[in-house]
Amino acid sequence: MLKKVLIANRGEIAIRIIRACREMNIRTVAIYSKEDVDMLHVSLADEAYCIGPYKASESYLNKEAIIQLALAKSCDGIHPGYGFLSENDEFAKMCEDEGIKFIGPSSDAIRLMGDKVNARALMMEHGVNVVPGSKEPVDNLEEIEKIAEEIGYPILIKAAGGGGGKGIRKVNRSDELKMAFESARAEVKANFSNPKMYVEKCIERPRHIEVQILRDSYGNCISLGERNCSIQRNNQKVIEEAPAFNLADDVKQMMYEQAKTAAHACHYENAGTIEFIVDHNENFYFIEMNTRLQVEHTVTEMVTGIDLVKEQLRIASGFRLAIQQEDVKIKGYALEARINAEEPLKNFMPQAGTVKNFYQAGGYNVRFDSYLYPTCKISPFYDSMCGKLIVYDRTRMEAIRKLRRALEETIIFGVKTNIDFIYTILFNKTFVKGSYTTAFISENMDEIMELMEGFYQ
Secondary structure (H helix, E strand, O other): OOOEEEEOOOHHHHHHHHHHHHHOOOEEEEEEEHHHOOOHHHHHOOEEEEEEOOOHHHOOOOHHHHHHHHHHOOOOEEEOOOOOOOOOHHHHHHHHHOOOEEOOOOHHHHHHHHOHHHHHHHHHHOOOOEOOEOOOOEOOHHHHHHHHHHHOOOEEEEEOOOOOOOOEEEEOOHHHHHHHHHHHHHHHHHHOOOOOEEEEEOOOOOEEEEEEEEEOOOOOEEEEEEEEEEEEEOOEEEEEEEOOOOOOHHHHHHHHHHHHHHHHHOOOOEEEEEEEEEOOOOOEEEEEEEOOOOOOHHHHHHHHOOOHHHHHHHHHOOOOOOOOHHHOOOOOEEEEEEEEOEEHHHOOEEOOEEOOEEEOOOOOOEEEEEOOOOOOEEOOOOOOEEEEEEEEEOOHHHHHHHHHHHHHHOEEEOOOOOHHHHHHHOOOHHHHHOOOOOOHHHHHHHHHHHHHHHHOO
């Protein structure tokens, strides 16, 4: 078993990892920027060290400094959490070269699946459904025009190394193609080291369904069910649920098998997620693999009873999976709401400042993963997510009611949040019926905002 783990992250995910390590008698080393000296993860870890100034590039993204600290403090593992360096193959390779266990997949798997052109090709080779589109990278307008004629409009021009909704352009008609291509190419050059782009058929109003997998270094692989992550704003998830409602069981089973095929194809190790989109006929297509722990891993934990972070640590320590596929039982329903420090009524402007008062919702099967406490500061320099409210119940409707109640109880004074925005969504008829798609927020934004404004009158 690993003896000492450095957590190369901050906030709620750092706390989540520290808690799992403590329960497994693994010592923890936290890092923090000068901006984060009073963060909760700093005080919860066994040891904590300042890694640099507030700029992420000089602190949480400073690969060399993190590796040197891990070596100096005799850490035998590094957990990257999510974001920052979690899907950075160079960082994973540096860990490998120094004999430090990167708690995640190999650098080769991260590099392979991080290039979406290569990932698509690998999936096609192994019989995994992919969205119709280009088989090779595209770098000129003529190629894209030819592919668009073959698969039909609308299409998406996408960055091979993209993420977070960047480097994507939707093209509805041929006369929009030139401007969209030039715009996408400029954004790719400005934001990504990988200049490659590719083309996919745009599946209109799909559901975003992802499958959680665990695979050990001996080739044993299990799926832990699916999550519906279709409630998104600007390609950023807002509410997630497990299992997916209104999705046929035989379709789910096929998705599980293809997810495991994908993991085997890239010789994956540790926890990973295969993302699919599902059209209105329940045809599903691979879109990408997240080679890390997901923000929304919590809902899978709630419906399976399996601690994914502990499983990550066991796999990284060289143990075989102790869980067989037949041991995985999906029971009940779980919902997660991402609590962001932002002002929905001002175009979701990120907020920062001091939390003057904080009360955490509680009760049976209510979980709040957060770094908040009274007088803590929410920094303007990092991601605006400050907490995740997760609930579990026997039925989906009971889980929705529980999340409503938990949001009503949650108090965050001093900094604006999106709590009222999420609360309003939970009363929308389409959401309650479970028939929503990734277009839900854009299609219902006016109604949601109108109801929200009523809260303040």
